[in-house]
Amino acid sequence: xxxxxxxxxxxxxxxxxxxxxxxxxxxxxxxxxxxxxxxxxxxxxxxxxxxxxxxxxxxxxxxxxxxxxxxxxxxxxxxxxxxxxxxxxxxxxxxxxxxxxxxxxxxxxxxxxxxxxxxxxxxxxxxxxxxxxxxxxxxxxxxxxxxxxxxxxxxxxxxxxxxxxxxxxxxxxxxxxxxxxxxxxxxxxxxxxxxxxxxxxxxxxxxxxxxxxxxxxxxxxxxxxxxxxxxxxxxxxxxxxxxxxxxxxxxxxxxxxxxxxxxxxxxxxxxxxxxxxxxxxxxxxxxxxxxxxxxxxxxxxxxxx
Amino acid sequence: xxxxxxxxxxxxxxxxxxxxxxxxxxxxxxxxxxxxxxxxxxxxxxxxxxxxxxxxxxxxxxxxxxxxxxxxxxxxxxxxxxxxxxxxxxxxxxxxxxxxxxxxxxxxxxxxxxxxxxxxxxxxxxxxxxxxxxxxxxxxxxxxxxxxxxxxxxxxxxxxxxxxxxxxxxxxxxxxxxxxxxxxxxxxxxxxxxxxxxxxxxxxxxxxxxxxxxxxxxxxxxxxxxxxxxxxxxxxxxxxxxxxxxxxxxxxxxxxxxxxxxxxxxxxxxxxxxxxxxxxxxxxxxxxxxxxxxxxxxxxxxxxxxxxxxxxxxxxxxxxxxxxxxxxxxxxxxxxxxxxxxxxxxxxxxxxxxxxxxxxxxxxxxxxxxxxxxxxxxxxxxxxxxxxxxxxxxxxxxxxxxxxxxxxxxxxxxxxxxxxxxxxxxxxxxxxxxxxxxxxxxxxxxxxxxxxxxxxxxxxxxxxxxxxxxxxxxxx
Ligand SMILES: Nc1nc2c(ncn2[C@@H]2O[C@H](COP(=O)(O)OP(=O)(O)OP(=O)(O)O)[C@@H](O)[C@H]2O)c(=O)[nH]1
Ligand SMILES: [Mg+2]
Numbered sequence: 001x002x003x004x005x006x007x008x009x010x011x012x013x014x015x016x017x018x019x020x021x022x023x024x025x026x027x028x029x030x031x032x033x034x035x036x037x038x039x040x041x042x043x044x045x046x047x048x049x050x051x052x053x054x055x056x057x058x059x060x061x062x063x064x065x066x067x068x069x070x071x072x073x074x075x076x077x078x079x080x081x082x083x084x085x086x087x088x089x090x091x092x093x094x095x096x097x098x099x100x101x102x103x104x105x106x107x108x109x110x111x112x113x114x115x116x117x118x119x120x121x122x123x124x125x126x127x128x129x130x131x132x133x134x135x136x137x138x139x140x141x142x143x144x145x146x147x148x149x150x151x152x153x154x155x156x157x158x159x160x161x162x163x164x165x166x167x168x169x170x171x172x173x174x175x176x177x178x179x180x181x182x183x184x185x186x187x188x189x190x191x192x193x194x195x196x197x198x199x200x201x202x203x204x205x206x207x208x209x210x211x212x213x214x215x216x217x218x219x220x221x222x223x224x225x226x227x228x229x230x231x232x233x234x235x236x237x238x239x240x241x242x243x244x245x246x247x248x249x250x251x252x253x254x255x256x257x258x259x260x261x262x263x264x265x266x267x268x269x270x271x272x273x274x275x276x277x278x279x280x281x282x283x284x285x286x287x288x289x290x291x292x293x294x295x296x297x298x299x300x301x302x303x304x305x
Numbered sequence: 306x307x308x309x310x311x312x313x314x315x316x317x318x319x320x321x322x323x324x325x326x327x328x329x330x331x332x333x334x335x336x337x338x339x340x341x342x343x344x345x346x347x348x349x350x351x352x353x354x355x356x357x358x359x360x361x362x363x364x365x366x367x368x369x370x371x372x373x374x375x376x377x378x379x380x381x382x383x384x385x386x387x388x389x390x391x392x393x394x395x396x397x398x399x400x401x402x403x404x405x406x407x408x409x410x411x412x413x414x415x416x417x418x419x420x421x422x423x424x425x426x427x428x429x430x431x432x433x434x435x436x437x438x439x440x441x442x443x444x445x446x447x448x449x450x451x452x453x454x455x456x457x458x459x460x461x462x463x464x465x466x467x468x469x470x471x472x473x474x475x476x477x478x479x480x481x482x483x484x485x486x487x488x489x490x491x492x493x494x495x496x497x498x499x500x501x502x503x504x505x506x507x508x509x510x511x512x513x514x515x516x517x518x519x520x521x522x523x524x525x526x527x528x529x530x531x532x533x534x535x536x537x538x539x540x541x542x543x544x545x546x547x548x549x550x551x552x553x554x555x556x557x558x559x560x561x562x563x564x565x566x567x568x569x570x571x572x573x574x575x576x577x578x579x580x581x582x583x584x585x586x587x588x589x590x591x592x593x594x595x596x597x598x599x600x601x602x603x604x605x606x607x608x609x610x611x612x613x614x615x616x617x618x619x620x621x622x623x624x625x626x627x628x629x630x631x632x633x634x635x636x637x638x639x640x641x642x643x644x645x646x647x648x649x650x651x652x653x654x655x656x657x658x659x660x661x662x663x664x665x666x667x668x669x670x671x672x673x674x675x676x677x678x679x680x681x682x683x684x685x686x687x688x689x690x691x692x693x694x695x696x697x698x699x700x701x702x703x704x705x706x707x708x709x710x711x712x713x714x715x716x717x718x719x720x721x722x723x724x725x726x727x728x729x730x731x732x733x734x735x736x737x738x739x740x741x742x743x744x745x746x747x748x749x750x751x752x753x754x755x756x757x758x759x760x761x762x763x764x765x766x767x768x769x770x771x772x773x774x775x776x777x778x779x780x781x
Binding site: 045048049050051053054113114115116117144145146147148150151153154155198199200201231233234235236237238240258260261262263264267286 | 341344345346347349350413414415416417444445446447448450451453454455458499500501526528529530531532533535536553555556557558559561562581
């Protein structure tokens with residue numbers, strides 16, 4: 001668990017600042033208190049302020065109340081452990097790992113709205129796989145945004161992996177070439193960067209479906225993972241994002257970027273509830289090293305720190 | 306949502322009729338609906354709390370009690386209060402003489418600063434200005450390239466110092482360069498930064514101290530959740546913001562962050578970004594924003610979009626029909642087809658009152674835009690198309706079978722049609738200006754005649770005072 005140390009200290013650092021502002025630390029809030037309506041209200045407030053949303057927050061509070069009635073928990077101090085156990089059930093170990101191809105090339109498609117953190121997150125994953133001795137190739141399929149290809153090229157240079165790009169403007173063509181190149185060069189992992197798009201732009205969402213279709217046609221069982229990059233500061237709209245991207249490209253998991261700020265990313269709880277998508281990674285900074293596998297324990301701890 | 310919020314309010318108050326006075330409890334009960342609506346729109350928890358308390362106080366006045374339609378009036382009070390909180394809107398940019406006027410952009414990573422710089426430059430060029438954009442994001446890979454490219458696209462010069470690692474120096478040189486080349490506005494793009502990153506916040510302060518910008522804008526993603534208050538507050542404390550620009554407003558975000566940010570900084574929201582194209586920057590409208598946050602639909606935007614897209618003649622013809630009450634399902638279909646020109650139907654419909662994200666209509670549109678709708682209408686007999694009110698359960702089943710839809714899709718469509726027909730009938734015969742007014746009135750809950758007039762009280766003042774007080778405390 002050494003991996004998470006850094007994550008936790010970073011999260012905790014951000015949190016200690018937040019506490020003095022809007023969120024009263026839950027732990028101190030709960031100490032020495034009865035589990036009553038007041039406490040439930042305060043808990044609901046904390047959860048809502050962590051972006052869980054009204055529905056998820058209410059649901060958790062109801063579960064807590066039930067547990068109290070059934071005498072599983074007695075006093076304020078028990079609440080945190082209860083919440084931890086409850087929330088950890090949301091993300092079983094099994095669906096937090098990357099689904100690698102049984103043999104040969106693993107293709108990972110990455111998508112999300114503008115500025116969510118896709119390109120940086122790809123650099124982070126590429127570096128991780130590179131560290132593990134895998135041969136990584138990046139596909140620069142953001143042919144739309146100014147200097148997007150340059151941005152990914154710089155990351156490829158820094159990491160020391162290959163990148164497939166084209167001068168043309170068609171992302172489907174780039175992904176086509178990238179699949180060929182990855183197979184020909186016997187790569188282990190192909191990471192596909194795509195242009196940011198709002199989930200409400202139907203034509204752009206169709207373009208994404210097309211990219212996915214090309215991958216599926218070229219490589220059996222691919223894409224093996226389809227990651228939606230979510231900005232941890234996003235509020236309730238993330239649910240709409242998750243739904244729309246799920247519809248378009250069958251997302252398999254979430255990369256929760258920018259968790260090094262003061263935002264708690266609680267929306268992933270609601271997303272788990274409503275759309276049943278797991279979180280696989282968290283982004284904790286701007287260098288390629290700032291990535292951690294998602295750890296529910298740390299996440300929940302940070303939620304209530 | 307517009308409908309449902311009004312209806313919920315009416316339900317709350319209907320229970321009371323015959324029992325005389327409306328009590329504080331009733332108002333509180335209706336405020337619970339408002340609270341949920343605001344929280345779901347991402348307005349910060351504490352801001353919501355304060356807001357609901359304030360509105361409750363206001364609603365306790367006599368107006369509500371004497372009102373014939375307390376539900377609608379409550380919606381109006383809530384709406385107006387929201388609008389007042391986000392206003393007054395001042396989208397003017399104050400130019401200094403001698404030029405150049407220096408504008409600095411700041412914000413979190415990925416909020417859209419670079420694109421917004423270009424949009425603002427483009428906006429200024431259209432107003433006859435001669436802006437210079439400055440590449441001070443030396444952090445993110447290829448950020449300078451990005452600014453250079455968008456600069457080319459809009460025909461604005463971009464100032465960059467190749468190899469320079471210190472953005473403060475770049476900013477300083479840029480200002481000298483602007484003055485000597487006759488640029489009247491300098492727009493400084495900066496790296497995205499976390500408000501808790503001490504080094505980076507210090508760097509932002511250093512840039513500001515070096516060039517003394519006349520305006521510093523916070524660029525904020527409209528999809529931001531509860532954390533908006535934390536970042537906005539910190540940026541404001543460190544940089545003394547002059548305004549806020551909200552981005553990615555072309556999404557379906559309800560945009561409660563707008564209210565949160567306004568509440569914690571007290572700084573006006575100047576513009577909003579409404580698309581990836583570099584002309585997609587609009588001046589901020591507090592009224593519209595209020596409607597959107599409440600999920601009541603953004604009628605003004607809808608009407609404006611419609612006016613851009615609709616063929617004048619067809620519109621006149623359609624209006625004549627509507628005025629005569631001859632607006633049929635076939636016309637509705639035609640209308641919808643025209644609406645498609647305005648963009649994806651789903652996003653258009655969301656702008657309409659009563660068509661919150663979960664309405665039956667929107668679900669139906671999921672796959673093939675409005676193929677389902679077309680199929681339903683085509684499966685009707687001419688008589689049914691003329692007068693859908695004759696469609697009872699067995700006809701509904703037949704139509705559903707014929708169109709490969711579900712009976713509830715058919716009733717959903719008819720419901721939407723009836724709603725639209727009523728609305729359009731009222732709008733027909735109005736001139737463009739009137740229509741806009743009507744839309745505004747509808748958006749603010751004024752549909753169907755208000756029971757009374759609501760006076761604006763001195764709320765804004767107390768808010769200001771509060772801000773002032775807070776400011777006095779935090780400045781050493
Ligand atoms: N603090 C922090 N910043 C991040 C993280 N991930 C990405 N960023 C920053 O967020 C900004 C946007 O990241 P990009 O990777 O360019 O985002 P994108 O989704 O590829 O953006 P577009 O391609 O323009 O849609 C950059 O400034 C990144 O450095 C993170 O985990 N933490
Ligand atoms: Mg990118």
